[in-house]
Amino acid sequence: MGGWLSRLLILIVLALAVLTGPATVWAQGGETGNTPGSGATIHVVQRDENLFRIAMRYGTTVESISAANGITDPRYIAVGQRLLIPNAQPGAPSAETAPGAVVTHIVQPGDSLRTLLHAYSTTAVSLAAANHLTNPARLYVGQEIVINQGAVEAAPIRTLYTVRPGDNLLSLAARYGLRLNQLLSANDLKLPTPLFAGQKLWIPAPDPAPALVDLPYPVTGCTLSPVPAVQGQTVSLHLTTDGPSMLAGTFMNAPLQIATQDGNHHYALIGLHAFTMSGIYPLELAVTQPDGTQTALTLRLMVLDGGYSAETIAIEQQDLLNPTVTEPEWQRIAxxxxxxxxxxxxxxxxxxxxxxxxxxxFGTRRTYNEGALETFHSGTDFGGGPGTAIIAPARGVIVLAEFLPVRGFTTIIDHGWGVYTGYWHQSEILVAVGDVVTPGQTIGTIGSTGRVTGPHLHWELWVAGVQVDPMQWVRQSFP
Ligand SMILES: [Zn+2]
Incomplete structure (x- = not known):
């Protein structure tokens, strides 16, 4: 007993030593500290470094460093940040991070040609060629692009470049990770400036710590999830600002419902209708600072087809399709x-x-009696004998609990921020309007009330006035 306990204690102490060990050997100034026995290496992020270069230096991958440090977006590392490098093998570039390795990147809000070239140490010419881009400046959120990593070497302090036929100022700036005005001012040039072959140009050192995200002030961060978006699904927007401000926005001509926390964290949940055509849609955002200054930001968001299946349903009760029966109830629910x-x-x-x-x-396309009317299944159905418990999936307030002709015994929960769930065809309702329900609480039982052919629960989820796939909320955490 005593020996067993002391062995366990030693194990715990050893585990803690491994977990906290690197903290005692934090290296400064880019040096690395090897913790004897633990195999862990700590790297302090330096100016002009990115995860790709760090991974290459230690012979590991961006993915494994991200995983070891809980980094969800490899673009966001800060100078001075301490990174745990698993299985570091300095001087042994891995196949994935060796110059010329090919990776794919899904374009995120704030990505631009300039930030991608810097993050992946590649060139505009290489990026355009690998993706058949005619205009690499027209990236959109959700776009999958192929990148040949490490196509450029880190630029030296300042070099003299001899212009070749076909060069222009924009392509040279992109190639060396510069902004156009950096290149102009380094050479005392003003636009318009035609270049000629043989001309000498100074290539200045790139910005020592270039921002890896292109967002207009006062926007400090912007994420959309998931990217790319999918028809019939929910998209979550989280935008942060430098100090308190107001956010407004529109998507597909509808104003966004925005919730702001602490003055500078702005959230919007967007419901994409199941019939949204796949394509690229503008998400227009406007930030207003307390002094009235307005900043506009437009994101081009890719929406993909949901790949939903189709079915034909035979209905004998024609009044189910009769709008005078279904419409008033639909209007009330909506x-x-x-x-x-x-x-x-x-x-x-x-x-x-x-x-x-x-x-x-959810989402199955439905035609009735081979007719032209096409709808979609607006929720997820669960089987189960009459009397099977219906459970609240999340906290919320009951806003409807009564019998309706089409939906039978019906309950609606308001979860806040424009998110509602509905429960149709119950045999019994066990809550009342105004009740606050908690996750796991039984709120009713499965039945076959209303217009149905057999007992089942139809579960519906609405976001910002749009019916979306409820099962996405079981797999993905919001906001
Ligand atoms: Zn259903």
Whole structure:
């Protein structure tokens, strides 16, 4: 007993030593510290470094450094940041990070040609050629691009360059990771300036710590998730500003519902309709600072097809399709589900509303009786015998709990920030309007009330007035 306990204690102490060990040997000034026995190396990020260059230096990959340090976006590393380098092998470039290695990158908000060239040490010519881009400046969020890493060497302090046929100032600036005005001022030039072959140009040293994100002040960060977006799914926007400000925006001609926390964290949840055509859509944002200064930011967002299947449904009760029966109930549901409560009740992943098997997915295209009318399945169906428990998947407030002709015994939960869930065809409702429900709480039972052919739960989720796939909220944490 005593020996077992002391061995366990030694193990815990050893584990703590490994976990905290590198902290005692933090290296300064770019030097590395090897922790004897642990195999861990600490690297302090220097000016003009990026994850690619650091990975190459230690013979490891951007992915493994990201994983070891909890880095979700490799563009965001800061000078002075301490990075744990797993399996460091200085001087042994790995196949993935060796110059010329090919990687793919999904374009994120704030990415531009300049930031990508710097982050991946590549050239505009190489990037354009690898992706058949006619205009590399027209990137869009969600675009997948192929990058030949390490196509450029780090530029020396200042070099004299001899202009070759076909060169222009923009292509030279991009090749050396410079802004156009840096190149102009280094050579006392003003636009328009035609270049001629043989002309000598100074190539200045690049910005010692160039920003890896192109966002206009006062925007300090912007993420969209998931990228690319998918029809019938939810997209989450999180924008941060330097100091308090107001955010407004529109997407597909609808104003965004925006929640602001601490004055500088702005969130919007966007519901993409199941019939949204795939393509690139502008997301228009406007930030207003307390002094009235306005800054506009337009993101070009890729929306992909959801790949939903199709089915034909035979219906004998023609009144189910009769708008005078369905329309008033639909209007009432849509009005409730299109609200916006400033308080957020949901937090992280949602649970499943039933232990039953999923019998029908969201998004399936439906035609009725071979007719021309095309709709889609607006929720996820769960099977289960009458009386099976229906469980609240997240915290929220009950805003509707009553019998409706088409949907039967119906409950709607308001989860805040424009997120609502609905539960149709119940045999019994166990909550009342105004109740605050908690995740895991039984709120009703599965039944076959309303217009249905058999007992099941139809679970619906609305975001900003749009029916979206509820199962995405079980897999992805929001906001
Ligand atoms: Zn259904």
């Amino acid at each position: 009005t409730i589900m299109s609200g916006f409560s400033a308080q957020r009740y949901f937090d992280g992943l949602m649970g499943l509303p039933s232990a039953g098997a999923i019998t029908s997915q």
